[in-house]
Structures are given as C-alpha cells and as structure tokens.
Amino acid sequence: MADRTEMLEAALEIVPDGVALLSLEGQVVFWNRAAAAIAGYESVDILARQVPEELEPLLLAGAQLEKIEPDAGGQLGHRRLVHALHKLGHDVLVMARYFVLRDELGGRVGMAVLFHPADSLDSLPHGVCGQGGGVQASQAVLEDRLTTIFRDFSSGGLPFGVLWITVDQAEQLRKTHGAGACEAMLEKVERAMENGLRPTEEMGRWGEDEFLVVSHERTPEMLAAHALTLAGLARTAEFRWWGDRVQITVSIGAAQAKEDGSLVDLLERARAAMLSSFHAGGNQITSAAGRQECSPS
Numbered sequence: 001m002a003d004r005t006e007m008l009e010a011a012l013e014i015v016p017d018g019v020a021l022l023s024l025e026g027q028v029v030f031w032n033r034a035a036a037a038i039a040g041y042e043s044v045d046i047l048a049r050q051v052p053e054e055l056e057p058l059l060l061a062g063a064q065l066e067k068i069e070p071d072a073g074g075q076l077g078h079r080r081l082v083h084a085l086h087k088l089g090h091d092v093l094v095m096a097r098y099f100v101l102r103d104e105l106g107g108r109v110g111m112a113v114l115f116h117p118a119d120s121l122d123s124l125p126h127g128v129c130g131q132g133g134g135v136q137a138s139q140a141v142l143e144d145r146l147t148t149i150f151r152d153f154s155s156g157g158l159p160f161g162v163l164w165i166t167v168d169q170a171e172q173l174r175k176t177h178g179a180g181a182c183e184a185m186l187e188k189v190e191r192a193m194e195n196g197l198r199p200t201e202e203m204g205r206w207g208e209d210e211f212l213v214v215s216h217e218r219t220p221e222m223l224a225a226h227a228l229t230l231a232g233l234a235r236t237a238e239f240r241w242w243g244d245r246v247q248i249t250v251s252i253g254a255a256q257a258k259e260d261g262s263l264v265d266l267l268e269r270a271r272a273a274m275l276s277s278f279h280a281g282g283n284q285i286t287s288a289a290g291r292q293e294c295s296p297s
Contacts, residue, residue, distance in 0.1 A: 015114075019031075019113070021112050022110050024108065027049070028046045029048070031046045038094065038115065039055060040086045054087070058094060058096060058113065080096050081096075081140045082096050095116060095144050097113070135208060138206075141204060145214065146212075147263065150257065159217075160214060162213065163254050163270070164252065165234075165251070166209055166251050166274055167210075167249075169246055170185065177244075185248065189211075190203070192233045220255075220287050221287075231285060234248055234250045249282050251284055253272065253276065253286050254285060273288045274286070
C-alpha cells in the first residue's frame with residue numbers, strides 16, 4: 001500500500017491549480033503538473049534548485065511572511081494578484097494563495113503556494129475598468145471568491161446572490177472635477193456601505209464606478225431589502241470637493257443565484273437590473289426577480 005506521502009503527492013497532482021511547496025530555505029520541494037502547465041517549468045527545472053528569477057514574484061512573494069491571517073472568507077491564506085514570466089518569456093498573470101505550513105507543535109516548516117491564471121477576468125461580465133491595477137486587483141480577488149462560492153452553491157451549498165452597484169454621480173464628477181475627485185468619492189461610498197455588510201458578505205470594486213456585493217441572503221426579497229439598507233448608507237457618505245458638496249446616490253441591481261443557472265447568467269441579470277435602476281433616474285434598487293423597482297426613502 002502506498003504511504004501517506006505518496007498518496008498526498010498523487011492527490012496534489014490532480015488538483016487543477018498549480019501547487020508549489022517551499023522549504024524554509026525557499027527551495028521548491030514539490031511542483032505539480034498544473035504548475036508546470038501554467039509557468040512552463042517542469043519539475044526537473046524547479047525541484048531542489050534555486051527559484052528562477054522569472055518566478056520569484058510568484059513563489060517568493062509570500063516566503064518571508066511571518067504570519068498569514070484568515071482572509072475575509074474565513075479561510076487561511078493570503079491572496080495576491082501576481083505577474084510572473086513564463087519560461088517562454090511571456091507575462092503570466094496569476095491569482096496566488098499563500099499558506100504557512102506548520103508542524104504538530106506549531107513550528108513553521110515551509111510555505112504552500114496555490115495559483116491559477118487570472119485570465120478569467122475577461123470571461124465574466126464586469127464594469128468598465130479604466131483605473132488599472134487597483135481596480136483590476138480587486139476584481140480578481142472578488143472573482144476568485146465568487147467562483148468558489150458559486151461552485152459550493154452548485155454542490156448543494158448555501159443560497160446566495162449578488163448586488164451590482166453603481167454610483168450615480170461618478171461619471172459627471174469625473175468630467176467636472178477629474179479622476180482624483182471621483183476616486184475619493186468612491187472610497188467614501190465604499191466605507192459607508194461597508195458598515196452595512198453582514199460578517200459573511202464580501203464587497204469589492206467591479207469596475208471603474210461600480211461595486212459588487214456577494215451576499216448569502218436566502219431569497220430575492222431579502223436580497224432586495226438588504227440592498228435598500230446599503231443604498232441608504234451610501235447616501236450618508238459626506239463628500240465635498242473644493243467646497244462643493246456632492247449628494248451621493250447609488251443604483252443597485254439584485255440577482256439571486258439559480259440552481260439551473262450559471263455564474264455568467266447571475267452577473268448578467270444583476271447588471272441588467274442595475275442598468276434598469278440607473279436609466280430610471282438612479283437612486284433605485286431593481287430586483288432581477290420580476291424586475292420590481294423601488295426607490296430608497
């Protein structure tokens with residue numbers, strides 16, 4: 001019978017994510033087939049050797065972390081959007097998770113890195129993204145989490161839905177006061193809405209002027225009611241620019257995940273509902289279930 005080490009290695013070889021295990025000295029002691037496919041380096045190029053310079057941003061980015069806290073989803077690990085060079089020379093953008101490995105006494109014995117290509121950013125509907133790195137990184141992290149939640153839901157997990165939120169005044173403020181003013185306002189709105197999030201919810205930028213909230217509300221009605229709360233909090237965001245006070249409102253589209261649906265369909269329904277709210281004059285919530293609209297008081 002195979003020993004535990006052989007069984008573990010066999011299991012890691014069939015994982016779809018790239019898996020690298022690093023010793024305390026920073027040498028790679030395990031490198032699975034998915035890692036080779038993503039980065040172009042075979043195990044013979046990596047194992048017990050100095051990490052290639054092209055892969056240092058990926059493999060050594062978390063090697064010096066003394067402590068890794070649980071992420072917002074309650075899972076151990078630290079997520080990063082990382083650029084690395086493929087062995088053939090082209091850039092590879094990956095979403096990586098870093099895990100500290102410890103022995104039975106809690107002593108640190110190494111690091112695990114799990115990673116997969118972040119090119120799926122183009123496979124799901126997002127808002128327009130002109131801000132570059134910061135917004136793209138937020139999208140990548142949230143999309144990674146959203147994919148995991150939808151996969152769990154499809155396997156009988158908890159019901160969930162999404163709220164696609166756009167700030168009604170963002171486009172005009174950007175035209176009249178510039179991108180800096182708009183970004184400062186969006187940060188104010190985000191902080192205000194964060195005060196209304198449930199402990200299990202996650203929110204992130206989903207476009208230049210847009211946010212996405214992943215919520216475990218059980219019904220479309222409960223999701224829409226929660227959207228009303230967040231819209232009210234957004235209106236409390238006090239924002240002034242060069243003495244001008246900007247009255248902030250948001251347009252929200254709410255959509256509940258369906259057992260016979262897809263993640264793309266869920267996001268498309270949420271975006272269509274958000275656009276319905278926005279084109280109706282803003283400051284509204286539209287539920288994809290029945291297209292019912294209601295204005296926050």
